[in-house]
Amino acid sequence: MADINIIISSIFLGLFFLLFSLMVYQSIRKQRKAYLLTISLFLGSIGGIISIFDIIRDSLGIQHRYFLFLALVIASISYYLIYLFFEQLIEERPNRIRLVIASIFLFSSIIFNQLFFYFAYYSNIETSYVKAIEILWDISYDALGLFIFIFGAYVHFKSYHINKEWIPLVQAISLIFISIGFIFGFLSDVISLSIPKIGDILKIVGIVAFSGVYIVRIDYIYRLPVNVYFILIFTQSGLNIHISQTHLVSEEVDLDVTEKQYDEKLLSGVITAISNLLKESLGSREQLEKIVSGDREIILDSGEIATCAILCDRSTFFLHRSLVDLRKSIEKKYKLELTKTIIHKADFIELSTIIQQTFPFLVIEEV
CATH class of the missing domain: 1.20.1070 (Rhopdopsin 7-helix transmembrane proteins)
Structure with missing residues (x-):
């Protein structure tokens, strides 16, 4: 024995x-x-x-x-x-x-x-x-x-x-x-x-x-056991840089969400306005991290020059970590472009590749 x-x-x-x-x-x-x-x-x-x-x-x-x-x-x-x-x-x-x-x-x-x-x-x-x-x-x-x-x-x-x-x-x-x-x-x-x-x-x-x-x-x-609907990237001033919609395989996906056309400027502008309201009018010292409804969440990660946002069913530890990694990668690669007064989307042609590398199991479609 x-x-x-x-x-x-x-x-x-x-x-x-x-x-x-x-x-x-x-x-x-x-x-x-x-x-x-x-x-x-x-x-x-x-x-x-x-x-x-x-x-x-x-x-x-x-x-x-x-x-x-x-x-x-x-x-x-x-x-x-x-x-x-x-x-x-x-x-x-x-x-x-x-x-x-x-x-x-x-x-x-x-x-x-x-x-x-x-x-x-x-x-x-x-x-x-x-x-x-x-x-x-x-x-x-x-x-x-x-x-x-x-x-x-x-x-x-x-x-x-x-x-x-x-x-x-x-x-x-x-x-x-x-x-x-x-x-x-x-x-x-x-x-x-x-x-x-x-x-x-x-x-x-x-x-x-x-x-x-x-x-x-x-x-x-x-790998994420939750539905993810879109990924949005914009500057601290609210200028939209990129938005990607995720293609989901699940039969339970809400088609009203995945088929909806997003207003890029509205999304980034609203998020920036809420963040500025909390800081300037209500005295918050922290960055806006999450916007929550009954069955959807927008999670955000903000750095010195860029903010990344994700619409999902709910946040998870690894989803948030991926979001942080994405924001850091973007700020590192596009530090000069993000600080310009005028933003040209043509300067960010490799963003889709960076997003796909950060979220390898999400099928990304540019909106």
């Missing part, structure tokens, strides 16, 4: 190190940063190393299994970071209810982990109480993983529903595999079924499939 454990732990270790290394490489090469996912893979690598130390502890002259408990604490933190990454895919800020639930599972897992270790090795407490603590630890640990990866599957199923692409569907299925792995792990611990290795195998398969997509196509980190 020890040999099997070493093999599985070695696979986890090698897998996480490979995924972490490739993720860092692709992030640098493509300038697509996903810090939480990358850190979670790094922690998974550290947890794999520690779990191997637990397996060979006898040869090291160590009696207690603290390496195992520490590895599982690190794994819990790694899963929690993955949960936060899933929140970034679908929300601008984590949903409070889901955040509270995930946090309760995380801290419960860590607390019961340490309590069980203490009572099992350093206390004379009755065996029944120790067993109860162990069950609570198993429940909280497996519930944490199950909650996180079921939520991740929901996010990717939603992305598939909107974008009609097979890759989010593959990722959703891979996350279901990981979730089932946690169910098997729970059953093997609580009901003493001899199926723990099946759970580990399902987790390995799911992790490889899910992370492999991001490693091959790092741009998928910025």
Whole structure:
């Protein structure tokens, strides 16, 4: 059994190190940063190393299994970071209810982990109480993983529903595999079924499939599970530079929005007027960041010489990050052109290319 454990732990270790290394490489090469996912893979690598130390502890002259408990604490933190990454895919800020639930599972897992270790090795407490603590630890640990990866599957199923692409569907299925792995792990611990290795195998398969997509196509980190309708670029004085309409594949797209002709000057002028009203008349010191209606949002990012705006269903963390990247790229490339008194659109002929590079999974159509 020890040999099997070493093999599985070695696979986890090698897998996480490979995924972490490739993720860092692709992030640098493509300038697509996903810090939480990358850190979670790094922690998974550290947890794999520690779990191997637990397996060979006898040869090291160590009696207690603290390496195992520490590895599982690190794994819990790694899963929690993955949960936060899933929140970034679908929300601008984590949903409070889901955040509270995930946090309760995380801290419960860590607390019961340490309590069980203490009572099992350093206390004379009755065996029944120790067993109860162990069950609570198993429940909280497996519930944490199950909650996180079921939520991740929901996010990717939603992305598939909107974008009609097979890759989010593959990722959703891979996350279901990981979730089932946690169910098997729970059953093997609580009901003493001899199926723990099946759970580990399902987790390995799911992790490889899910992370492999991001490693091959790092741009998928910025894939948006929300509808985006147009991208607008204008100067700080309100002069319109460019407007692009996005072509959406979803059957649920509101055709009244996507087929509507936009008045470029009106859009940029209204946004600039609202921003100036807040600053000059109402004393606001901050830039206008968002205009919200019941089912639509215009999110904005303003720099020293340019402002970028997006009309979408709602903002997400990565959508906002892409908007910031777009504005910075435009200000860097067109610094001289944007400061001229008279703006010539012919000076900005490469804007469509920059927008497409920043939003690689949106089909861009100039209006």
